[in-house]
Amino acid sequence: MTSVLQVGALNAVVAETLAREYGAVVHDPERLASYAESVRVVVTGGHAGVGTALLDALPGLRAIVHFGAGYDGTDVETARARGIVMSNTPDVLNDCVADTAVGLMIDVLRGFSASDRYVRAGRWAADGPYPLQRRASGSRVGIVGLGRIGTAIATRLEAFGCPIAYHNRHEVSGSSYRYEPSLVRLAADVDVLIVSTAGGEGTRGLVSREVLEALGPDGVLVNVARGSVVDQEALVSLLSAGRLGGAGLDVFDDEPHVPVELLDRDDVVLLPHVGSATVATRAAMADLTLANLRSFVDTGTLITPI
Known part of the structure; x- marks a missing residue:
């Protein structure tokens, strides 16, 4: 044997x-x-x-x-x-991870998890309607890594009327989406940046402070790839300073540990790496x-x- x-x-x-x-x-x-x-x-x-x-x-x-x-x-x-x-x-997990990415994007933009907490805390009756949030449909979306999962994400977001661009090491032959060779330029051009690239040393810190700064105070980061792909320290710093608009995170740099600075933020949705967990x-x-x-x-x- x-x-x-x-x-x-x-x-x-x-x-x-x-x-x-x-x-x-x-x-x-x-x-x-x-x-x-x-x-x-x-x-x-x-x-x-x-x-x-x-x-x-x-x-x-x-x-x-x-x-x-x-x-x-x-x-x-x-x-x-x-x-x-x-x-x-x-392939067998593409759909569930793509669903997770889209769910995180909608949740951060519309504030569903935060407004759920608002209701449970009795604040709807005490403080009145929840503050207005942002719409998801029509948002400009950039995808980092247009592989199997990235393509599944893009296909879903087409139904939301979202203009889609992507960044890869190389342009994807035959893709109908706009290719942007500069990740910084892609971040500057979109409302939501979704990370779905492979992990490992080759992509460690790919979504750098410069990229996050380009995404800006109204931009949202969604990560369903690996925590190592994003400069987590810069992410926390920019969110705390109001220089990034929000984040939807299914993965972290030192799982299962999550930066304590993120735990009480209503502009951040945190999941315990459940992208494929069905x-x-x-x-x-x-x-x-x-x-x-x-x-x-x-x-x-x-x-x-x-």
């Missing part, structure tokens, strides 16, 4: 199947020496991943199977250089993760290689 190692916490169905069908070992750094030589496949989440040190410790590793679309916790370049194949779970989507992600594992064990190939 191919020796399988589980790294990090995983979906319950995946973890149970790994233990039952593959006799998988759950990674424990203190016991690493007892199983390191035998491991051929690692199954992990995108956040945990397989870093350089663990790669160095697993000389027989041949495949890394990721539960999730992201894989920023894995040293992909080193793994590829060593001939290690990798997979993730693309029963149907997590089941589909689990199925695809296990299908990748079975395919590699049986044939040496992956269904959704990175």
Whole structure:
């Protein structure tokens, strides 16, 4: 039997199947020496991943199977250089993450979460109507990362009559949306900037202070990618100074820790990284993760290689 190692916490169905069908070992750094030589496949989440040190410790590793679309916790370049194949779970979570992005955008602009708190606190009766907010339909939207999820977001926002532009490392061939090679210029031109790019060192701090300053005091940032993509310190600073109009955040730089400065702000909506957290989507992600594992064990190939 191919020796399988589980790294990090995983979906319950995946973890149970790994233990039952593959006799998988759950990674424990203190016991690493007892199983390191035998491991051929690692199954992990995108956040945990397989870093350089663990790669160095697993000389027989041949495949890394990721539960999730992201894989920023894995040293992909080193793994590829060593001939290690990798997979993730693309597409099956596109719709739910895109729904989350649009929901955050609407919530921040219309103040739904804040006005819900207003009602629950008895303030509607005591203080009168909730202050007027901004409309979502027709807002100019910039998308950072027009991949599968970014395109799903854009498709939804077309129905809202939103002019859409995007920033990528390269222009997307055949796209009907306006390409902006400068992220600073894109931020300056839109009302809402939605981040849906991949995480990892290549995009760390991509949405910099300069980008956030260009978005401006009326602009809204929505992040459903990874917390590392945004300069979180600058985000907090600009919101506190009234130099950014609001934010809808599903991800943070040091999860599950959230900057305390954001907790009481009505112009910020905070979610606990639930972009793909629906029963149907997590089941589909689990199925695809296990299908990748079975395919590699049986044939040496992956269904959704990175």
